Amino acid sequence: MDQLTAQSAKIAPIAQAVIDGRQVDREEALYLLQVPPEKRYELFYWANHIRQHYFGPKISLCAIVSARTAGCPEDCRFCAQSAHYSTNIIPHFCELDELLAAARAAQELQAHSFGIVTSGRRLSDADFERLSPVFSTIAQEGKIECCASLGFLSAQQAQYLYALGVRRYNHNLETSRNYFPQIVSTHTYDDRIATIRAAQKAGLHVCCGGIIGMGESPADRVDLALALRDLDVDSVPINFLHPIPGTPMEKYPILAPMTALQTIAMFRFVLPEKQIKIAGGREKCLRDLQSWMFFAGANATMIGNYLTTKGRSAADDFQMLADLELEPNKSKAP
Numbered sequence: 001m002d003q004l005t006a007q008s009a010k011i012a013p014i015a016q017a018v019i020d021g022r023q024v025d026r027e028e029a030l031y032l033l034q035v036p037p038e039k040r041y042e043l044f045y046w047a048n049h050i051r052q053h054y055f056g057p058k059i060s061l062c063a064i065v066s067a068r069t070a071g072c073p074e075d076c077r078f079c080a081q082s083a084h085y086s087t088n089i090i091p092h093f094c095e096l097d098e099l100l101a102a103a104r105a106a107q108e109l110q111a112h113s114f115g116i117v118t119s120g121r122r123l124s125d126a127d128f129e130r131l132s133p134v135f136s137t138i139a140q141e142g143k144i145e146c147c148a149s150l151g152f153l154s155a156q157q158a159q160y161l162y163a164l165g166v167r168r169y170n171h172n173l174e175t176s177r178n179y180f181p182q183i184v185s186t187h188t189y190d191d192r193i194a195t196i197r198a199a200q201k202a203g204l205h206v207c208c209g210g211i212i213g214m215g216e217s218p219a220d221r222v223d224l225a226l227a228l229r230d231l232d233v234d235s236v237p238i239n240f241l242h243p244i245p246g247t248p249m250e251k252y253p254i255l256a257p258m259t260a261l262q263t264i265a266m267f268r269f270v271l272p273e274k275q276i277k278i279a280g281g282r283e284k285c286l287r288d289l290q291s292w293m294f295f296a297g298a299n300a301t302m303i304g305n306y307l308t309t310k311g312r313s314a315a316d317d318f319q320m321l322a323d324l325e326l327e328p329n330k331s332k333a334p
């Protein structure tokens, strides 16, 4: 058997083992992430097979709104909202009625979850108080899963959010533990893990992923996926770097679409039963191959705009799902 045939022969048995409940190990994940170009379609076929096995035709749609934009004291090198860099993002606070209007617009878009996001290290108690009525109103209406992404959380704040009716908390690891110091210097990987643990302890579902294409190695991508599996998070947003002028990453190349799809497939093999959600940068990175994200194993995506960049039209996304004979997931469960 030549080397290529031997490599090809590995993908199907790994996929079958995943469906039988065995976990992919680090060496297998690295192999999947680096199968040669001529074997990618086979990789996508099996990633799609795993997605269909666990989720059928349902695709979850998630909408977000920025309640506080820019002015952040942290120095995440990819971020347009950091006060360390000169970007063209204007600091802004949303009024409460604007946030409620955004939640209702998300319901109309058939989003199954709606996230309120704030820039900054953490929210002050006063800002928590200010946002509380929005969370409790959305939760009481019960029409969409209520999510929050408010930076670092104490145990008490996590419990408070749960009591308000918030059911999901987003806090990304961004990259591997090894590569994290190249991305941020104002907080640590363990700071992020502490917030994820606090949210889980309070009963919140955790949405936690990262950004691909920030100069990390294939091993870093695999280590991020394995760290998320160890943390047992519920939903994994995968963003692709959209280089923002003024940030230290402004000149970074945009990831090749096939490399991005191969990364999605690796995540599906490592996290077969978890929601894999394609988020920021999908339009820039995948271009005409956006519909392939589901063939590569994703079962969720963002709909509408991102925090500081525009998404494509919701009509285009619904047409994409209809053409693929996939359906928006109406359930509020992760």
Ligand code: SF4
Pocket: 072, 073, 074, 075, 076, 079, 080, 081, 082, 118, 119, 120, 121
């Ligand atoms: S990613 Fe979040 S914490 Fe980091 S600079 Fe941007 S807003 Fe601040």
